Amino acid sequence: MTIDDAVYACARLVADARHIVVMTGAGVSAESGIPTFRDALTGLWAHYDPEQLATPEAFNASPALVTRWYDERRAACAHCEPNPGHRALSELQRRLRSDGRKLQLITQNVDRLHQRAGASDVIELHGSLWDWRCTRCGEQHEENEVPFPEYPPRCHCGGSRRPAVVWFGESLPAAAVRAAWATVQSCDLFLSIGTSGQVQPAASLLHEARGAGAKTVEINPRPTSQSGIVDLALRGPSGVLLPRVLEVLGSG
Numbered sequence: 001m002t003i004d005d006a007v008y009a010c011a012r013l014v015a016d017a018r019h020i021v022v023m024t025g026a027g028v029s030a031e032s033g034i035p036t037f038r039d040a041l042t043g044l045w046a047h048y049d050p051e052q053l054a055t056p057e058a059f060n061a062s063p064a065l066v067t068r069w070y071d072e073r074r075a076a077c078a079h080c081e082p083n084p085g086h087r088a089l090s091e092l093q094r095r096l097r098s099d100g101r102k103l104q105l106i107t108q109n110v111d112r113l114h115q116r117a118g119a120s121d122v123i124e125l126h127g128s129l130w131d132w133r134c135t136r137c138g139e140q141h142e143e144n145e146v147p148f149p150e151y152p153p154r155c156h157c158g159g160s161r162r163p164a165v166v167w168f169g170e171s172l173p174a175a176a177v178r179a180a181w182a183t184v185q186s187c188d189l190f191l192s193i194g195t196s197g198q199v200q201p202a203a204s205l206l207h208e209a210r211g212a213g214a215k216t217v218e219i220n221p222r223p224t225s226q227s228g229i230v231d232l233a234l235r236g237p238s239g240v241l242l243p244r245v246l247e248v249l250g251s252g
């Protein structure tokens, strides 16, 4: 199948669906200049050992180092803009809604670029770089000013604050998990975009969707561990392919 055939096939599936779930990973933000986790050379984890930075143990041992690293990622995200892939998804969500249909976004990304592109009701499975929580009193706030004046940032109660992201060895936010698993049970189309599908339990959502009878599509420049089981694979960057799907839908 040529890439044009795949784009048309994807547009047909979208046109026929009533409830679409879109699961995104770091690849959807790559064209905004945010490095992915696992891509050789450019991935964040190629430069840092995640065991040293993205764990509760690392934070307890070096709270200043860990919070500074996250604050630098937060500052870098503040200078990035949503790309045409993010914008195509929020436009599709808007169009489906006005048509009495639904597009539910679930993301593993912590950058909030879907929301900045206008998407609503995004389920954040791995938390967000923009929310920070006190490790003493538990109070959590959105923090849009960058950078923090000190590391670790302090709560008014005197406690240290940490990013409300999911670290290795931690559970996903319960409400996000409940919402994600519930919506997948009733979807008829599941799109997996820009994720290597290597991190559980997020990766199992595609299997849940298949089990519930949904068609499945992958958009990724490279094959992943999930490529063998999807109904349709589009090989290429989401910032190019999603606008093309939208264009085909628009022309009818």
Ligand code: OAD
Pocket: 024, 025, 026, 027, 028, 030, 031, 036, 037, 038, 039, 043, 054, 108, 109, 126, 166, 167, 168, 193, 194, 195, 196, 197, 198, 199, 219, 220, 221, 222, 224, 236, 237, 238, 239
């Ligand atoms: P990965 O870095 O594992 O995978 C990124 C995927 O995006 C790869 O399959 C790339 O081929 C693909 N990709 C690269 N450029 C792309 C583009 N322009 N368009 C579409 N796809 C592109 O990132 P995730 O799968 O998101 O968790 O990683 C999952 C989780 O692992 C992250 O949320 C993070 C990490 O540990 C936590 O921090 C809890």
